[in-house]
Amino acid sequence: MFLSQRVQAxxxxxxLAIEAKAQSLKAQGIDIVSFGAGEPDFDTPANIKDAAIxxxxxxxxxxxxxxxxxxxxxxxxxxxxxENSLEYTPEEIIVSCGAKHSLYNLFQAIFNPGDxxxxxxxxxxxxxxxxxxxxAVPKFIATxxxxxxxxxxxxxxxxxxxxxKAIVINxxxxxxxxxxxxxxxxxxxxxxxxxxxxxxxxxxxxKLIFDNFKFASIASVSPEAKALTVVVNGVSKAFAMTGxxxxxxxxxxxxxxxMGKIQSQSTSNPTSISLKASTEALNGPKEDIEKMRVEFEKxxxxxxxxxxxxxxxxxxxxxxxxxxxxxVSGLFGKSVSGQKINSSLELAQVLLEKAKIxxxxxxxxxxxxxxxxxxxTSIENIKKGLDRFEEAVK
Numbered sequence: 138m139f140l141s142q143r144v145q146a147x148x149x150x151x152x153l154a155i156e157a158k159a160q161s162l163k164a165q166g167i168d169i170v171s172f173g174a175g176e177p178d179f180d181t182p183a184n185i186k187d188a189a190i191x192x193x194x195x196x197x198x199x200x201x202x203x204x205x206x207x208x209x210x211x212x213x214x215x216x217x218x219x220e221n222s223l224e225y226t227p228e229e230i231i232v233s234c235g236a237k238h239s240l241y242n243l244f245q246a247i248f249n250p251g252d253x254x255x256x257x258x259x260x261x262x263x264x265x266x267x268x269x270x271x272x273a274v275p276k277f278i279a280t281x282x283x284x285x286x287x288x289x290x291x292x293x294x295x296x297x298x299x300x301x302k303a304i305v306i307n308x309x310x311x312x313x314x315x316x317x318x319x320x321x322x323x324x325x326x327x328x329x330x331x332x333x334x335x336x337x338x339x340x341x342x343x344k345l346i347f348d349n350f351k352f353a354s355i356a357s358v359s360p361e362a363k364a365l366t367v368v369v370n371g372v373s374k375a376f377a378m379t380g381x382x383x384x385x386x387x388x389x390x391x392x393x394x395x396m397g398k399i400q401s402q403s404t405s406n407p408t409s410i411s412l413k414a415s416t417e418a419l420n421g422p423k424e425d426i427e428k429m430r431v432e433f434e435k436x437x438x439x440x441x442x443x444x445x446x447x448x449x450x451x452x453x454x455x456x457x458x459x460x461x462x463x464x465v466s467g468l469f470g471k472s473v474s475g476q477k478i479n480s481s482l483e484l485a486q487v488l489l490e491k492a493k494i495x496x497x498x499x500x501x502x503x504x505x506x507x508x509x510x511x512x513x514t515s516i517e518n519i520k521k522g523l524d525r526f527e528e529a530v531k
Contacts (some may be wrong), residue, residue, distance in 0.1 A: 143270055147269055147489055148266055150262055151433050151497060151498075151501030152173060152497050154290075155173040155485070155489075155496075155497050158451065160497070163315075168493055169494070169495055170493065170494045170514075170518050170522035170525065171495040171514070172522060173495045175460075175511055175513070176373070176379040177377040177429060179377040179429050179432075181376065181377050181381070182377070182421075182425040185378065185414050185417050185418050185421065188416070188417035189410045189435070191364055191413070193410055195270050196413070200406060201406040203405055203406050204232060204263050204271050204400065204406075205385070205406070206232075206413075207227065209413075209419075213225075213230050213385050213387070213419065214227070215224075216288070220358050221357055221362065221368075223356055223368075223387070228383060228390050229393055230386060230393065232383060233383075233400060233404075233407060236371035236373065236384030236385075237384065238404070240337070240339070240384075240386075241270075241369070242386075242396040242408070243369070243386060243392070243397075244268060244270070244271040245270075246304065247302065247335060248272055248302065248303075251273075251274060252300060252302040252303075253301045253302060254274070254305065255293065255334070256274055256275050256276065256277050256278065256305055256503075257277075257280055257286075257288035257299075257304075258280060258503040258504060259286055259310070259312050259313055261307060261339070262501045264305055265503075266415050267279075273302070274300070276298075277503055278292050278293065278296050281318075282464055286310065286313040286462070287317060289324075290327065293329070294328050296412050297328075301332065301334055303334060303336070303337055303431070304334055304335075304336060305339060306337070306338065306339070307339040308352075308355075308457075309345060309346060309352075311341075311342065311460060313453070313460070313519050314453075314455020314457055314459075314462065315453075317355075318353065320489040322353055322354075323358045329362070329365055330361045330365060334479065335365055336355055336362065336366040336367070337367055338354060338355045338366055338367070340352075340354060340370045341369065341373065341374050342374055342375075342457050344375035344426060345430055345457050347455075348452070352457075354366075354368060364389065364513060366388060367386055368386065369386045370385055370386075372415045374458075374459075375426055378414070381408075381414055381415065382407065383407055433513075436459075436512040436516060436519060437461070438454075439519060439520075440510065440512050441453075441455075441461055444461060444463045444510075447527055449465065449467030450465055450467060457510050460509050460510065460512070461509070461510050461511045462499070462502075464506060464507055466506035466507075467531045468530055473491065473529050474486045474529060476491075480500070480506075481498040481499045481506055481508050482498040482500050484508065485497065485508060488526065492525040492526060493525060495528060496508045497510075
């Protein structure tokens with residue numbers, strides 16, 4: 138009786154729930170191969186950890202400016218200029234407790250009850266629920282395996298209504314690993330500029346791209362697009378810093394100021410020690426980042442090849458991130474370990490219980506018939522898990 142209507146409308150994160158169940162089974166001594174976690178299995182690079190230790194030893198453990206320290210903001214500004222050809226001022230940058238926190242603050246800052254957020258599906262599980270918490274209405278645009286799970290400008294044009302306020306573009310994508318080319322982003326931006334739709338560009342997997350694919354930010358395609366775009370990024374995926382909880386956003390000054398106001402009444406500043414570590418991550422050497430990227434590409438090649446050899450499974454080769462999103466609808470109607478499978482949700486349950494592998498079903502991503510596997514784990518684990526998958530569905 139004490140709970141608000143908005144919190145009752147929100148679902149817990151499906152990906153975190155799967156990982157929690159896998160960890161619980163592991164704690165009981167059960168050998169689980171988990172493909173659920175959305176975090177690199179590599180350690181944070183030594184120079185970044187050293188910067189944090191130095192911060193602790195020097196007493197940098199007090200309150201900081203709410204929206205981030207000047208040195209980290211400058212590192213972010215430098216990164217945008219050098220890597221994305223984007224110019225920002227410190228007032229157009231906010232640092233938060235993870236990119237998820239940046240997105241949450243943004244949704245709270247821009248949406249009024251009834252506003253629509255266009256979300257191409259498949260989508261990251263948190264977008265719809267964050268929108269609901271802000272009083273907005275998620276409006277889904279279905280994409281297909283044939284289109285590389287990428288939304289087309291004409292689909293956006295068709296979905297726009299008087300209530301449409303924003304669209305979220307996630308490139309490279311969680312859960313599909315699909316990424317938009319510069320030309321594709323230009324075409325999407327034209328529609329958004331025409332209808333004055335705010336573009337929320339989630340670029341957290343920017344550094345994890347393969348096959349010489351060239352990453353592009355939609356904010357860079359034109360001055361008009363930049364004026365309508367809030368770019369969200371962070372250090373968690375590229376620098377193996379998920380637990381450090383640092384994300385950031387760049388965009389129009391009034392939106393960033395509103396996000397800062399919300400942050401000042403919730404978390405205040407992100408952790409001081411993590412701020413120093415993140416400054417070193419952005420300013421320091423990048424060799425470890427490239428080593429991780431190369432290893433992820435090897436794993437991607439292996440897992441895609443293996444999955445496509447399993448009868449009833451079809452898997453695109455993603456351009457980025459560290460997920461594959463195979464179509465498993467070819468297994469529906471068949472039995473796995475004596476249990477008939479009619480959905481990816483049922484398949485995920487059976488694989489966890491019978492084959493001892495954890496995958497995330499496609500339903501929470503808005504894509505029934507698919508499952509998500511993270512290859513942010515060792516080749517040995519991937520091989521063992523796919524052996525079990527193959528054996529279970531023979």
